[in-house]
Structure formats: structure tokens, C-alpha cells
Amino acid sequence: MKNIPTLYEWAGDMRTFEELFRTFYEKVLKDDLLGEVFENMSPEHVSHVAHFVAEVFGGPQLYTSEDGGSHAQMVGHHIGKMLTEEKRQRWVYLLLQSADELGLKSDPEFRSAFVGYLEWGTRIAVINSVITENPVNPEEPMPKWGWGETGGPYIPTEE
Numbered sequence: 001m002k003n004i005p006t007l008y009e010w011a012g013d014m015r016t017f018e019e020l021f022r023t024f025y026e027k028v029l030k031d032d033l034l035g036e037v038f039e040n041m042s043p044e045h046v047s048h049v050a051h052f053v054a055e056v057f058g059g060p061q062l063y064t065s066e067d068g069g070s071h072a073q074m075v076g077h078h079i080g081k082m083l084t085e086e087k088r089q090r091w092v093y094l095l096l097q098s099a100d101e102l103g104l105k106s107d108p109e110f111r112s113a114f115v116g117y118l119e120w121g122t123r124i125a126v127i128n129s130v131i132t133e134n135p136v137n138p139e140e141p142m143p144k145w146g147w148g149e150t151g152g153p154y155i156p157t158e159e
């Protein structure tokens with residue numbers, strides 16, 4: 001059995017994630033479409049998102065321990081924000097631009113897993129942004145993302 005690193009280990013360390021999101025939010029705040037969406041974000045926002053993604057990728061559990069967060073809480077931050085597909089696409093574009101600028105690992109396998117997660121996570125953020133109640137149980141564990149498959153298909157909730 002080969003010793004397969006987590007996506008977090010493959011990417012680097014916590015500084016890798018913190019730098020990635022610091023660079024990303026600098027772009028976001030200057031962006032014509034996303035600037036106003038994030039203009040009131042908290043001083044901890046950047047590190048919280050970095051810690052969240054690092055934890056999902058198999059890294060240290062800083063989001064759920066030090067930051068006191070949970071999957072439900074993360075989802076809760078998007079409720080009612082009325083995000084659009086255009087905004088979602090810009091979010092992904094600026095994050096991938098930041099990744100390239102910083103020289104984040106660019107091998108096909110890592111980038112495939114990375115982009116897969118971004119597509120999944122951002123689409124969920126948009127879905128959650130147009131509802132008024134958090135659908136996630138506070139006890140629900142954090143999502144986990146690895147090198148492999150997503151385990152679909154998507155089953156829409158009954159109206």
C-alpha cells in the first residue's frame with residue numbers, strides 16, 4: 001500500500017493556505033464584481049477560510065478547534081447573501097489566478113482535485129445563499145476532500 005499524502009500535505013503547509021487566501025482576498029477587495037460582497041468581512045475572514053479549506057484537505061483542525069467553527073457555521077455565513085453564478089465564477093477565477101501567481105502545486109492530479117473542490121464548494125455556497133434557513137445540522141462533520149471521486153449523483157431536495 002503506497003503512502004498517499006493528503007491534499008493539504010501535497011500543497012505544503014498552513015502558510016501555503018494562508019498566503020493563498022491572503023493574495024486572493026486582496027484581489028477580491030479590488031474586484032469590480034466581488035469587492036462590495038466582501039467589503040464588510042471580518043478581520044479573521046481570510047484566516048478562517050484558509051483554515052477551513054486546509055482542514056477539508058486533511059490538514060490540522062484549526063477551523064473547528066481554534067476558530068470555533070463548524071461546517072454548519074461556514075454554511076451559515078452564506079445564507080441570504082444572494083450570490084450569483086457570475087460572482088461564483090469570478091471567485092473561482094481569482095482564486096486560481098492567485099494559485100498560479102504563488103506557484104501552488106500545478107500537477108494535473110492536484111489541480112484536478114483542487115478545482116473539483118472549488119466547483120463543488122462554490123456551487124453549494126450559491127445554493128445556500130438563496131435560502132433563509134441553514135439546512136446543515138450543527139453536529140454535522142466537516143466535509144473531507146481527497147484525490148478521488150465525489151460520490152454523486154446530486155439528489156435535489158423535494159420542494
Ligand code: HEM
Binds near residue numbers: 038048088117120126
Ligand atoms: C469552496 C468555496 C467556499 C468556501 C470554503 C467558503 C468559506 C467561507 C467561510 C469559512 C466563511 C466564514 C468566514 C468567517 O468566519 O469570517 C465564509 C463567509 C462568506 N463567504 Fe464564503 N466560501 C466559499 C465560497 C464563496 C463564494 C463563491 C462566495 C461569493 C461569490 C462567498 C461569499 C462569502 C461571503 C459574502 C461571506 C460572509 C462575509 C462577511 O462576513 O461579510 N463564499 N465563506
